[in-house]
Amino acid sequence: MKNNNIEAPKTSPKISFHNEPRLSEHEADKNKNEKRVNLIPFVKDFISNHERFKGKEVNITFALKGNSSLVCIVETPEGKLVLKIRLGVTGTSGDVKFFKVWEEAGVKVPHILEDGKINGHQYTLMEYVDAKPLNEVYKKGEMVEKEIYVELGKILRAMHMPKAEGFGRCVDGKAEFSRFEDWLNSPGIQKKIKYVEEHKLLGEEHGSLELAIKILTEHVNKEKRSSYCHEDFGTANIFATNPLTVFDPNPRFNNRYIDLGRSVMRTIYNDSGLTRAKDQLIRGYFNGEPYDERVLQASILLNAYMKFDYAHKIGRLKQIDCIRKYLTETKYLLEK
Structure with missing residues (x-):
């Protein structure tokens, strides 16, 4: 039939x-x-x-x-x-x-x-998320007035809470490196640092990179804990939904201070040195808990070294100057 x-x-x-x-x-x-x-x-x-x-x-x-x-x-x-x-x-x-x-x-x-x-x-x-990112919805000053950066700090803290292992890229579901030192000494990181040094984009007046690496290495080895890091967390990669939607990460395994320092550096870089935005981000992240200012400052400095090679190549000189000015003014945090 x-x-x-x-x-x-x-x-x-x-x-x-x-x-x-x-x-x-x-x-x-x-x-x-x-x-x-x-x-x-x-x-x-x-x-x-x-x-x-x-x-x-x-x-x-x-x-x-x-x-x-x-x-x-x-x-x-x-x-x-x-x-x-x-x-x-x-x-x-x-x-x-x-x-x-x-x-x-x-x-x-x-x-x-x-x-x-x-x-x-x-x-x-x-x-598909039918919304625009925060930086297209609000002006920088508006986000500060609405304390949106405080909320961003809380979200980033939540993202860092799950425990991970290792450092670097996610390769076949696992971290690229098992030791922080191996990540730091990897060719990709060292190439970025060498570029910054050769072009004299950062110097001792912005803080000692050697000291920053020492501080970070001691902290990471003591804490013995990695997090799932976004590595590009900021207003351009967060949709203005309710609640806010995080997207477009550059997934990396690392200590949370490394990712937080990058987000702080990125906020200063993208928001023309808007100090209150940075302060709100940190306030939201720690929510009144004590934190290690030296470690965070060391992370901001290291992240500047990792950011400046590409920023310099594409002519983001104004943004570079914002970070350099901030690092000069806060160098004491690294040395205290």
Whole structure:
């Protein structure tokens, strides 16, 4: 007997690209630009062969954000999703692992539907959050008046609460290094420090790097605890939802003071030296608990060394000056 209920085979999706990836004008980003362009055909292949999109009209828009990724907004009649593809091909990105840990800690993050590899590049397919990041919704002074930075400090503290092991990138689900010293001495970190020293972007007047490393190493070895770190935590990577939604991490395992110091440094860097913003972030993080100012200052200095090579290459001289001014004024915290 003939079965009239057999479904017709699903057809390939009708795919439309609405723009091209935003490419950087800086020479330092030439390699990333090439990787973004080279990934476009693989995005089309992924959508074409994915069961979720069979027989549907699919509109793809490349997002303007994403320094280390190609980010695509994928729209179908059912709604929007985000496809994020890491530009690097080493190991795994850690997004899925870190988002799961943070979600379990009570932090709102985009829900990830699946992850895998596209031509060797780690991808995540996740929900689309229909909101703008904080830095596009509020002026800097507004965020201080509303004490949004206090809330950011509380969120970052919650993200650091789950215990982790090791240091560095997430490679196949685990930390790249087992010892803090090995992370510090890795070629990537040392290359950044060497660049800053050769271009005389920082000096003893901003604090002794040797002393900072000594302080941090002693603290980390004493605390013997790592956290799941965002490494790019700031107003540009937090959606203005209720509650706030954290996104676009650069997942790293490290001591919490390293990630907090980077966030403090990033706040000063991006917010034109707005001291009250930095103070609110720290206040929210520690919530009245005593903390080690020397360790935090050492972390801010080390993070400046790790940030300045790229910032200098793309001409962020005003931001560099904000950090240098801050480090000069607070050098005493390192030496007390």
